[in-house]
Amino acid sequence: MNGVIRSLRWIEDHFEEVFLVVTLSAMTILVFGQTVLRFSIGKTPSWTQELAQFLQVYFVYLGASYAVKLDAHIRVTFVGKIIPPSLRNAFDISSYFCFMVFCGILIYWGIPLCNDIRSFNQVSAALRLPMYIPYLALPLGGVIMLLRLIQKIFQIFARKTG
Numbered sequence: 001m002n003g004v005i006r007s008l009r010w011i012e013d014h015f016e017e018v019f020l021v022v023t024l025s026a027m028t029i030l031v032f033g034q035t036v037l038r039f040s041i042g043k044t045p046s047w048t049q050e051l052a053q054f055l056q057v058y059f060v061y062l063g064a065s066y067a068v069k070l071d072a073h074i075r076v077t078f079v080g081k082i083i084p085p086s087l088r089n090a091f092d093i094s095s096y097f098c099f100m101v102f103c104g105i106l107i108y109w110g111i112p113l114c115n116d117i118r119s120f121n122q123v124s125a126a127l128r129l130p131m132y133i134p135y136l137a138l139p140l141g142g143v144i145m146l147l148r149l150i151q152k153i154f155q156i157f158a159r160k161t162g
Contacts, residue, residue, distance in 0.1 A: 016062055016063070016065055016066035016069065016144075017066065019058075019062050020059060020062065020063055020066060023055045023056075023058060023059045023062075024059060026051075026052075026055055027052045027055050027056060027059070030048045030049075030051055030052040030055075031048075031049075031052055033048060034048045034049060034052075045126075046125070046126040047126040047127050049126075050124055050125065050126040050127050051126075051127060054124075054127075054129070054133075054134045057134055057137045058134075058137045058140075058141075060137075060141075061137045061138065061140065061141025061142075061144075061145075062137075062140075062141055062144060064141060064145055065141060065144040065145045065147075065148050068099075068145050068148040068149055068152065069148050069151075071152070073099075075095065079091065080092070089156050089159075089160060092152075092156055093153055093156060096149045096152055096153055099145075099149055100146055100149050100150075103142040103143075103145045103146040103149065104142070104146070105142075106138050106139060106141065106142030106145075107139045107142040107143060107146070109138075110135070110136075110138030110139030110142060111139045113135055113138065114132045114135045114136055114138075114139065115132075117131050117132040117135055118130065118132040
């Protein structure tokens, strides 16, 4: 049981990092290979560009989750510097709640969008991949960002009580 908990902790700590490294590496290889083929033999497989685009969508949404984890999102910080230290936690929590509303919108509208696209049985042009799979990045990214925001709020309360 201890090994399972350690494995889950490792996944929780490093999921986004590993995913981002793998997708960025794959995108780089795909685009580089496409460029080399275009200039060497004049032809490129059509699926490489499409796959790189789909990977980029997932990269962006899961990268946003990683930015939440690191507190690296662009935000207005001057308010946090001018308010009294006693109100900073409340300000951070309220900003996290606003961000959670955005994540809720991504999830709320992303799931029906994926279901609608799935019901049309639409596939991508080159890969013949069901189009709902690329669109799953929206609700999936929203869920993971939401979980990271909840972690941030718990960290604030742990700091406060600790």
